[in-house]
Amino acid sequence: MSAPASIAFLGFGEAARAFHATLAEANPQLRFSAHDIKLGGAGDAAMRAAMDAAGVRICERPEDLGGAEWIVSAVTADQSLIAARSVLGVLTADTVLVDINSVSPGRKQQTAAEVEARGAAYLDLAVMAPVHPRGHRTPTGAAGHAMDRLAPALDALGFDWTRAGEAPGRATAVKMVRSLFVKGLEALTVECLLAAERSDCLPEILGSLARSYPGLGWPEIAAYQFERTLVHGHRRAAEVEEVAVSYDDLGLTGALAAAIAQVQAAMGRAGESVTPGGDLAALIAEVNAARRGE
Structure with missing residues (x-):
């Protein structure tokens, strides 16, 4: 398969906008x-402005994406199957649904089955x-029954990808397992x-962790982790909920991931009023104040 001439985004948030910017440039x-689901609802004006600025054709309904050779699904984890089903009616033998959502292998296998049935x-x-x-060009893993046919197109478009296998869900399995740790x-x-x-022992804890785990780069790693969770906590929580499903499906401890999702969600809520940056101790105090106010 040669590179597509047209690409549609189902969901136009951070990931879709980043992919579009570099794809368009290259x-x-x-x-x-x-x-995007925000069209016609809360966030409509901001979403239209973002699409206009990017120079993409605005599709009022999911089915208006029909005719694109590739449809890139980039929605929140809880919406991935719903989003795919919204475009099933316009899929043809010439369409590729590219699912970049952070969901469990089982969810991607189910989505693949419904897409391929069309x-x-x-x-x-x-x-x-x-x-x-x-x-x-962000590193990705790729899997699917059409890998041999799609590989030349991924290369032609400049993706940085590694073949994870032929079975749908094989690529996301790597991400889900790794995500529990990250x-x-x-x-x-x-x-x-x-x-x-x-507990009024922050300097002592930072010093102890720096001595015990010097390779992590304390306290810089702490500032980075606060920034990531404050800015992306909501999205990360949705992803880690899928991690919990993945671990439960393997007969392991999904409850561990579920607890991590709770922390990520709490940090996402704190991020609605706290801006990362500045002195780490002051930032931690500010986040604690926000978390106490929940």
């Missing part, structure tokens, strides 16, 4: 369109690092340091 001939191709694309500044380390860091500040 492939000026591409045509873009987008639909004769379209399905690509499980797992984004393995922050999408800024590399956009679509998002869990964030949750451990912020919750430990919030407790340290409340």
Whole structure:
């Protein structure tokens, strides 16, 4: 399969905008369109402004994405299957649904089955690092029954991808398993340091952690973890809820991920009133004040 001439985004949030920016820069001939659930509802004006600024054709309904060769699904984890079902009616044998959502292998397998039943191709694309500044060149894992056919197109578009397997869900499995550690380390860091500040022993805890784990780079790692959870906590919570499902499906302890999701969600709520940056101790105190006010 050659590179597509048209790409549609189902969901136009941070990931979709990052992918669009670098795809458009590297492939000026591409045509873009987008639909987002915010159109016609809360956030309508801001979403339209973002789409206008990006130069993508605004699609009022999901089915208006029909005709695009690739539809990139980039929605919140809880909406991934709903979003895919919203475009099933416009899928054809010439359509590829590229699912970059952070969901469980089981969810991607279910989505793939419904997409492929329409004769379209399905690509499980797992984004393995922050999408800024590399956009679509962010390292990804790819899996799907159409991998042999899609591989040349991924290369032609400039994706940085690694084949994870032929079965849908194989790429997201790598992300879900890894995510317990990555998002869990964030949750451990912020919750430990919030407790340290409340217990009036923050300097002692930071010093102890720096001595015990010098390779992590204290206190810089702590500032980074606070920034990531305050800015992205809501989205991370939705992802880690899918991690919990993934671990439960494996017969392991999904409850651990569920607790991490609670911390991420609490930090996301705190981020609505707290701006990361500045002195770490002052930031921790500010977050504690916000968390106490819940």
